Amino acid sequence: MEAVQRFTELSKQVMGFIYPNEIDIQWSILIVVYPYITGLVAGAFILASLVKVFNVKELQPTYRLAMLTALAFMLIAPLPLQLHLGRPERSYEMFMTPNLTSAMAMFGFVYLWYLMLVLLLEIYFEYRRDMIVWSSETTGLRKWLLKLLSLFSTDISEKAVAFDKKTVKVITIIGIPSAFLLHGYVGFIFGSIKANPWWSSVMMPVVFLFSAIVSGIAMVMLLYMIVKPLLGGKIDMKCLDKVASFLFYAVIVDFSIEVLDFIHRLYESEESIKILSQLVSTKLFMSLVVLQILLGMLLPLFVLAIIKIFKLQEEVRKLLYFVCGLLIQLGIFSTRWNVVIGGQLFSKSFRGLTTYKMEMMGIEGFLVALVLLIIPFVILSILIKLLPPWKKEELTGN
C-alpha cells in the first residue's frame, strides 16, 4: 500500500515519457555518500604524500593528521555499499570467491590493498617509535593498546627508526598510484556504464580523482584548523597558506577538467544532449549550477585568488580559508549527488525525467547517510586521542 502511495506521488512529478522501471531510482543517497567518503580518503592521502615524496616541508604539520583522516574515512568507506546491498555479513565472501571479471567485485581488492598495504602499514611505521615511547610512559588500557598496535615491537635504535622512515617513503610512493586507483576506480564504475550518457565518459575516472583530491585537501585543511587549536596548539600560518595554495591549484585543475568534459559533450552533441540539457536546467539546476559550480567551485576559487593577490591579515585569511573549505565540501558533495542521482533522473528513452524523493528514516534514508558521515569524525577523534598527530613540543610551539 505504501509502495502504491509512493508510486502515485512520484508519478505526478514525472516530466515527459519514462519507462515504468525508471520511476523509482535505485541508487540512493547512500551511493552518493560512498564516492564522497572514498574521495576524502584519496585526497587526504595525496596531501600526506606531498610531505613524504615531494618533500614539501611546510606541510609537515598536516602529515599525520592527513593519514589519520584517510584511515578514519577509509574504515567507513564500504559501509554505505554494504548497507545499500543489505547483507553486510556476506561481504567478506568477495575475497573468498574472487570474481575477476566484475569491476564491482574488484573494488574489494582495491580497498583491501589500499587499507592493509598502504594506510595501515604507513601509519604503523610512522608511529611505531612513538607508540613504543608512549606505551612506556602511560599505564592501563592505553599502554596495552599502544603495545598491541606496535605489535609488541621494542626496538627504537637509530637503525630501526631509519628503516621505518625509509619504509614510509617507499609505501607512500606505492600509495600514490594506489590512491589514484582507489578513487579512479569509482569513476571507472560510472564511466563504463555504456547505456547511460550522463555517466559513460572516459573522463569520469579523472574527474572523480581530481574532485577527490580537492575534497581531501579541503577536509584536512578544515580539520587542521579545528583540531590543532582544540588540542591547545597554534595554527601554523605558513603551513595553512601552503595547503590553501595546493587546494587552489587542485581546484583549478578539477574545474578545467570538468569544463573540458562539458565542452566535449556539447561538441559531440549526441542524441542525449537535449535531455541532458533539460536535466541540468531543471532537476539539477540547484545542485549543479548553484551548489557545485557557483558556490562549490567558482566562489572558493575567487576567494583563494583574492587571498593570493592581496596580502590579507592572518585572522581574515583564516576565516576565508575556513569558509572556502566548507564551500568546497558542499560543492564536492553536490558533485557526487549530481553524478549518482542525476544519472538516474532521465529516461533511457531520452524523452522524460523522473524525480528523487529522499527517505528520511529507512536504511536508504537521510538519517543513515548523516550517521555515516558523522562516524568517521568519531573514529578520527579516537585515533587522535590514541595517536596524537602533534608532539607536545609542537603544540606548545617550542
Add this chain to the structure above:
Amino acid sequence: MVDFFKKLPEQAVRIIVVFLVLAVVLLVIRQFIIPPEIKDPAVQKLASTQREAAKGIKYAGAEACAQCHDKEPEIKKSGYHRDLSCESCHGASQKHVDNPTEVKPTSPIKRDYCVYCHQYSASRPTGFPQINPDTHNPRKPCISCHNPHNPKPPTAPRSCNACHAQIERAKSASYHALIECSVCHATPEKHKTSPRTVIPTKPDKREFCGQCHDKGSPRKGVPTVDMGAHGEKYVCWQCHYPHTLGGI
C-alpha cells in the same frame, strides 16, 4: 630463510608474521568454511542444470502436434502464421500430448487474444496487419471471418489507412492532406492481398514533384522552386518528407 629473517629489522618481521597469519586465516576460511558450491562455477552450473531438469516439461513443441494433427499444420505452412508455434495460441500442451483424450489444450476464440498482436500500435512495422478493435467489427470473434491457421482478410482493405494508419494520420495534418495516396503511389490490386511481395511504387523522378512545385508549373498557391537549380541530382523526397506538415 632464517638468516634472511635475522637480517630484517624486528618490526618488519612482526609485520610479515601478521600478514602471514592473515593469509593463513583467509586460506583456512576458503578451504574449510566456504561451501564448495560457492567456490566452483562448475558445481554451480551442475546444480542449476539439475534444478532445471527436475522441473516438469510444459511445452511439447510443434513437431509433437504434427504427429497427430495433419490438417492444421499443413494449412499453416503456407499462411502468414507459418512462423508461429501451435502453442503460441493453444497454450502449453505437454499434458495433452501425454494424455490426448483427457486433457484438451485451450483455443482462444475471443477477440481479446488476437489483438495482442493486431491492435494498432505506432511501433509495429509498416505493413503489419493492424486494426482498431473498437471500430473493426466490434463484438464479433475474429475467427468468424479469419481462419487463424491461414489468416487472410475476407475482403481486400478498402483504403490504405487500414494498414498504414500512422502515415495516414500524419498526412491528414499536412499540406498534402487532400491528395490521394494513389496520386503518388501506383498500387497494384494484388498489394492488398500480398502486401509484402507486391509493393506500390514511389516517385523516382524529380519531374514528378515538379508537376506542381516547379517554377513554371501552372498550379497556383503551391510553393515553387527552380527545379534546374534546386537540389540538383537528388529525388525530392530524399530531403522533403512528403507526408508531414509542411513537407520539410
